[in-house]
Amino acid sequence: MLEIKALSKKFGDKFAVANVTLSVREGAFVGIIGRSGAGKSTLLRAINRLNDASTGHVFWKGESITSLKGQKLGAWRSRCAMIFQQFNLVGRLDVLTNVLMGRLNHTPSWRALTNLWTSHDRAIALSALAQFDIAALASQRAEELSGGQQQRVAIARALVQEPELVLADEPIASLDPRNTKVVMDALQRINRHFGLTVLSNLHSLDLARSYCDRLVGMAQGRVVFDGAPRELTDAAARELYGIEASEVLAPEPASAPEHNSVPALA
Numbered sequence: 001m002l003e004i005k006a007l008s009k010k011f012g013d014k015f016a017v018a019n020v021t022l023s024v025r026e027g028a029f030v031g032i033i034g035r036s037g038a039g040k041s042t043l044l045r046a047i048n049r050l051n052d053a054s055t056g057h058v059f060w061k062g063e064s065i066t067s068l069k070g071q072k073l074g075a076w077r078s079r080c081a082m083i084f085q086q087f088n089l090v091g092r093l094d095v096l097t098n099v100l101m102g103r104l105n106h107t108p109s110w111r112a113l114t115n116l117w118t119s120h121d122r123a124i125a126l127s128a129l130a131q132f133d134i135a136a137l138a139s140q141r142a143e144e145l146s147g148g149q150q151q152r153v154a155i156a157r158a159l160v161q162e163p164e165l166v167l168a169d170e171p172i173a174s175l176d177p178r179n180t181k182v183v184m185d186a187l188q189r190i191n192r193h194f195g196l197t198v199l200s201n202l203h204s205l206d207l208a209r210s211y212c213d214r215l216v217g218m219a220q221g222r223v224v225f226d227g228a229p230r231e232l233t234d235a236a237a238r239e240l241y242g243i244e245a246s247e248v249l250a251p252e253p254a255s256a257p258e259h260n261s262v263p264a265l266a
Contacts, residue, residue: 001025002047002165002197007056008221009042016042018221020056024199024214026164029191031212031229032201035241039221040201044167047199048082049073060165078105081158083187085170087150091143095134095153098142099125102157121160128156131193132186148179155186159194166190168200172207180204184211205237 002024009017017039024030032040045051047058049065058065060080068076081102089098103121117125129135132152142150151171158166168187172180188211191198202208208215209229217225217232217240225232225240232240 001059001061002199003057003059004043004047005057005059007043007046007058008054009039009046009051010054015221017046017053020218020221020223022216022223022226024197026197027191027195028214029188029198029212030200030214030216031208032199032216032218033203033205033208033225033240034218036203038218040218041169042221043218044082044169044199044201047165048077048080048167050082074105078161079163080165080167081161081163083151083154083158083166083168083171085173087142087147087154089142089150089153089157091141093142094139095129095142095145096122096125096138098153099128099157099160102160105161124160125156128159129153131159131189132156146179147175148182151175151179151183152186155183155190159190163196165197165199168198170201170203173203180207187211205232205241 002022004020004022007017007020008015020039020043032043034040042051046053047065049068053066056066060076065076090101097115100117100121103117103124107118107121126135126138129138132155134149134152134156137145137149137153142153145153155171166187171187172183175183184207187198187200190196200212202212209232212229215225215227215229215232216223219240225236
């Protein structure tokens with residue numbers, strides 16, 4: 001179980017995350033929703049320790065994450081994989097090598113530096129690519145791929161880390177509708193097929209409702225909603241998103257115009 005207790009992150013005089021307390025069961029697919037600047041990305045980065053919290057604690061299976069240092073912190077980042085909006089691939093390297101980078105905590109550094117990966121590591125990487133139907137792209141340079149293909153490569157890289165928890169920070173923000181579905185299906189697959197806990201920041205409420213089994217709504221750094229997708233009404237969503245509501249909610253159907261009856265002509 002992931003436990004977040006009274007977590008806050010302050011930048012200067014402003015709280016990006018303010019006194020957040022959450023518990024997430026293993027194997028859940030949780031969507032973190034809310035308007036831009038609500039603190040969603042900062043919360044995920046505090047869990048992964050890319051940003052250290054100002055106060056509060058994060059626990060995974062009872063182990064304190066906020067106190068880890070050195071090799072133990074590196075091991076945590078391997079167990080807690082991060083997927084970014086910008087993909088974070090090395091464009092000049094081929095797809096297989098990019099995925100193999102997820103094995104860095106499982107292999108000696110000299111092998112990675114000399115590109116002398118073991119056959120075992122290569123088999124794991126190719127298997128991960130096959131899971132998302134992109135094994136045929138293994139020899140292509142990452143920069144030659146579409147955005148959706150690059151994000152699937154990033155998800156495959158996260159999978160070969162052998163993580164227990166996956167954090168996806170706006171993973172579909174720069175994708176078209178078709179690739180958005182492909183990437184969300186890939187995240188759903190690692191959640192359901194491999195039983196991995198997934199926390200994903202999502203701007204689209206429709207997608208969050210479709211793919212996640214729990215939604216956590218944030219506003220001004222605080223949790224203001226926590227429940228099943230069906231419990232978040234459109235009225236509550238409009239209050240949560242404010243002026244951005246029109247961007248995340250489907251327009252309400254227009255009512256049929258009333259037709260005045262016209263008397264038949266004699």
